[in-house]
Amino acid sequence: MTKIIAIANQKGGVGKTTTAVNLASYLAYFGQETLLIDMDPQANTTSGFGIDKSSLKRSSYDVIINNSKIEDAIMPSGVDWLDIIPANRDLIGAEVELVNTISRETRLKKAFRNCPGNYRFILIDCPPSLGLLTLNSLTLANSVLIPIQAEFYPLEGLTELMNTVNLIREDLNPVLEIEGVLLTMYDTRLTLSSQVIKEIGKYFSDRVYQTIVPRNVRLAEAPSFGKPVIFYAPESKGAKAYQNLAREVLKGNGIELKEGPVGEKPKYPLAVQKETKKDLTITGK
Numbered sequence: 001m002t003k004i005i006a007i008a009n010q011k012g013g014v015g016k017t018t019t020a021v022n023l024a025s026y027l028a029y030f031g032q033e034t035l036l037i038d039m040d041p042q043a044n045t046t047s048g049f050g051i052d053k054s055s056l057k058r059s060s061y062d063v064i065i066n067n068s069k070i071e072d073a074i075m076p077s078g079v080d081w082l083d084i085i086p087a088n089r090d091l092i093g094a095e096v097e098l099v100n101t102i103s104r105e106t107r108l109k110k111a112f113r114n115c116p117g118n119y120r121f122i123l124i125d126c127p128p129s130l131g132l133l134t135l136n137s138l139t140l141a142n143s144v145l146i147p148i149q150a151e152f153y154p155l156e157g158l159t160e161l162m163n164t165v166n167l168i169r170e171d172l173n174p175v176l177e178i179e180g181v182l183l184t185m186y187d188t189r190l191t192l193s194s195q196v197i198k199e200i201g202k203y204f205s206d207r208v209y210q211t212i213v214p215r216n217v218r219l220a221e222a223p224s225f226g227k228p229v230i231f232y233a234p235e236s237k238g239a240k241a242y243q244n245l246a247r248e249v250l251k252g253n254g255i256e257l258k259e260g261p262v263g264e265k266p267k268y269p270l271a272v273q274k275e276t277k278k279d280l281t282i283t284g285k
């Protein structure tokens, strides 16, 4: 059974891409075969894995517009157990090209009728809008994970997002669930953030993850090295947060991780970055 999770919020800069890259990496680290789809024309997820956007043979654009086969667009991410369908700037045009297409909201879903492989999770990084690329993602998905920046007016725009989710449910995808709400870029020095946490708790109650992603410079630096944080700074607070988020997501999907005594190798396979296998030490703590 594959669980398809769209990571969406029409606000830019709330941590969608950071969450997509790092949650996907940690799901893979915990041995879950995962596919990450970059549906944002900015293609930050793609470059976050050090993939050269200018030399792609196929991309998510070809899947949604040119009926390319999924297997032709899939490429390795460099993280074991994690594949990616990359994006490039062609996707900017897709938003416009889709407008005059028949069943324009369901093209991605149709493309995935023949999804190869045995993915346990498929994550979709959505663009910062509620346009057709996001609608296609929400139509394909089983659930939506909403990152919210723990800042001044985080609830602003959420009504619009929830209205969209409800419209999709009525029309295109009745089973779409809220996977969870993730607070990101939490600054412990600001008391404002703790008020925000209370507000969001009132609005979403039990859908809010216990894990709160702190503001952590390592998370912001990692993409410029073309690496997810698991390989750039696995001991950082940001990495720990995304590892905990992955545990929560797994638990929420009925997957329990059994860990042996401290110091013993975990029973589940660990992800390793293919190019740098030798240097890498991941403790699995």
Ligand SMILES: Nc1ncnc2c1ncn2[C@@H]1O[C@H](COP(=O)(O)OP(=O)(O)O)[C@@H](O)[C@H]1O
Binding pocket: 011, 012, 013, 014, 015, 016, 017, 018, 019, 044, 128, 184, 185, 186, 213, 214, 215, 216, 217, 219, 220, 221, 223, 238
């Ligand atoms: N927890 C965090 N701490 C510090 N910087 C972060 C954190 N999460 C994201 N960032 C940085 O903030 C910017 C916006 O994040 P991003 O994930 O790209 O948001 P979105 O995809 O929603 O536009 C990026 O430069 C990213 O590196």
Ligand SMILES: [Mg+2]
Binding pocket: 016, 017, 018, 040, 044, 126
């Ligand atoms: Mg993004």
